[in-house]
Amino acid sequence: MAVQNKATRCMITKAVAAILLLAPFLVVPTCGQQSTACVTTYDPTEDYFLDKSQVDGGALFSITYNLNYKVVKNTSLNTTYILTQCGTPTPNATIVPRTNTTIFIQIPVTNLASLATTAVSYIEMLGKQAAIKAVDTEGLVSSPCVQAGLEKGTIVGLEDSNSTLRAEQMTKVDVVFSSYGVDPGTENKTVITSEVEDSSPLNRAEWLEFYATFFNAEKVAQTLTASINNNYNCYKSAATTKATAKPIIAWASYDAPSSYNNNTASWLLSSATYKSILSTDAGATFFNGTDSSSFSTSAAFATAVQTVDILIDESVSGSTYDAFLENYQLSTTAAPGSTLKFIQNKAVFREDGLVNPNDGRDWFGGAVAMDDAVLQDLVRAVHPELFTISQYNWIRNIAKNETMQLLTSANCTAADTTTPVPDRALSCASLKAGGGSGSGNSANGLASGILTLALGLLAALAIL
Ligand SMILES: *[C@@H]1O[C@H](CO)[C@@H](O)[C@H](O)[C@H]1NC(C)=O
Ligand SMILES: *[C@@H]1O[C@H](CO)[C@@H](O)[C@H](O)[C@H]1NC(C)=O
Ligand SMILES: *[C@@H]1O[C@H](CO)[C@@H](O)[C@H](O)[C@H]1NC(C)=O
Ligand SMILES: *[C@@H]1O[C@H](CO)[C@@H](O)[C@H](O)[C@H]1NC(C)=O
Ligand SMILES: *[C@@H]1O[C@H](CO)[C@@H](O)[C@H](O)[C@H]1NC(C)=O
Ligand SMILES: *[C@@H]1O[C@H](CO)[C@@H](O)[C@H](O)[C@H]1NC(C)=O
Ligand SMILES: *[C@@H]1O[C@H](CO)[C@@H](O)[C@H](O)[C@H]1NC(C)=O
Ligand SMILES: *[C@@H]1O[C@H](CO)[C@@H](O)[C@H](O)[C@H]1NC(C)=O
Ligand SMILES: *[C@@H]1O[C@H](CO)[C@@H](O)[C@H](O)[C@H]1NC(C)=O
Ligand SMILES: *[C@@H]1O[C@H](CO)[C@@H](O)[C@H](O)[C@H]1NC(C)=O
Secondary structure, three states, X not given: XXXXXXXXXXXXXXXXXXXXXXOXXXXXXXXXXXXXXXXXXXOOXXXXXXXXXXXXXXXXXXXXXXXXXXEEEEOOOOEEEEEEEOOOOOOOOOOOOOOOOEEEEEEOOOOEEEOOHHHHHHHHHOOOHHHEEEEOOHHHOOOHHHHHHHHHOOOEEOOOOOHHHHHHHHHOOOEEEEEOXXXXXXXXXXXXXXXXXXXXXXXXXXXHHHHHOOOOOHHHHHHHHHHHHHHXXXXXXXXXXXXXXXXXXXXXXXXXXXXXXXXXXXXXXXXXXXXXXXXXXXXXXXXXXXXXXXXXXHHHHHHHOOOOOEEEEOOOOOOOHHHHHHHOOOOOOOHHHOOOXXXXXXXXXXXXXXXXXXXXXXXXXXXXXXXXXXXXXXHHHHXXXXXXXXXXXXXXXXXXOOOOEEOOHHXXXXXXXXXXXXXXXXXXXXXXXXXXXXXXXXXXXXXXXXXXXXXXXXXXXXXX
């Protein structure tokens, strides 16, 4: 029976792969069996993890596979997660010494809390939303289906003020995903992840493989990361080899006076490495100031950014163009005549193109994992001549009145909680096939639809 199942699964996987080939940037998955349910009859000679991930040397974690358990190590913190296939024995103390930095988790995980908005997005892309039972800062979650779960009560918001109640909520989950600085790991089931600190866009996507180990979803993660890598590199290659000029881009923010900054306003230019890489890969020149990247007057800021062609405003507040002009003290009447190039170019963008009703930005959710879609947004901003893409995800042009796209529970259209949330990227290859600078929007929609369908089928296979 097992053999038959394996063979059937393999056949269907290959059929799906054939569909996937229509999207030429994807890899063809190899056939393998992955345990998605608890083992009922343990066989100590069986390998329960046929799909294995290879982690890049640069990552802050390593994965070693044994027959019935995986060892995931945090190489910078010495924390070890022992992920044991449920229904098989946890390795004993002779094999894995019990220390206070060793955390034991039964997989596949079906019951978890997420303290960070990023974890939700990674888990949903793997088609494992059903495992999310509790979320923190629930008001900021942009995922439509998690918003729907919160409304229905299938997902709870973690209590902030009543610590007794919060502790009770925590006892009901098997794993808590958190990010560094959010929760130091007070629970002996807390997994700290740092995709947000990862300085390379493609490494951020690679974290899908870290999350996947907890769900035996390695195959889905590998398909996703391969697709994101290929699509990212296609956009990068188009932007860096075809574009003749390299516009100057800066990522700026206005820090309003508050109790956190001694009531002193400042204007800042970001030096974040991943923004610098994204800017370069989009065919721009990254600018973070000449002598300084922090300014105490708007006039000093304006002087510093004279050469900047495109500005991305990352300020917390001020979502309209008028509010932007006010924050940077560029009066509305003076603005049209301003000598600042990004004003003349009408090239002022914000990262709040996808938000929930409380301004919970998907920039801190989906955008962390979907790095090909982020680069697509940036290429659209930097080199609009390369692809005539009208739609945007996170990066919208406020100088051209592009609106925020609201994500509410009504936008949850997934068939069920095991349907993977698709990457928002358009296929760069099909854009090019659509004819040079032509749009080929219907082709994109089709490719994207096929990708979604194929990934959905792959996820469905995981539960066969
Ligand atoms: C991790 O372990 C290594 C070797 O056992 C040790 O040298 C290092 O100090 C440890 N790091 C931390 C953060 O505990
Ligand atoms: C631990 O497991 C190993 C391998 O299964 C076995 O050889 C050993 O006897 C076990 N040790 C203890 C203390 O149970
Ligand atoms: C683990 O135990 C050692 C002493 O055995 C202690 O120094 C360390 O602080 C403990 N770490 C944690 C995370 O509890
Ligand atoms: C906190 O939660 C506990 C457990 O649900 C409850 O018994 C207690 O009344 C709550 N305290 C307050 C101040 O609401
Ligand atoms: C976590 O700690 C509690 C109490 O300290 C203990 O009862 C429980 O078994 C531990 N859980 C795991 C997974 O180690
Ligand atoms: C490992 O520890 C570092 C330092 O605390 C943290 O930033 C990172 O998120 C941890 N990574 C994993 C995979 O647990
Ligand atoms: C805060 O501002 C006051 C008044 O401008 C100044 O005297 C003080 O040194 C400032 N403190 C810090 C920490 O910058
Ligand atoms: C710009 O960023 C680079 C690299 O992150 C950094 O070395 C440099 O000091 C930054 N420039 C300014 C003016 O802050
Ligand atoms: C943007 O909207 C404002 C007010 O809604 C309007 O005054 C302005 O002309 C619009 N600009 C463009 C470029 O459409
Ligand atoms: C969300 O759903 C509304 C209709 O309910 C639709 O108009 C809107 O375009 C959707 N937003 C996104 C970002 O898909």
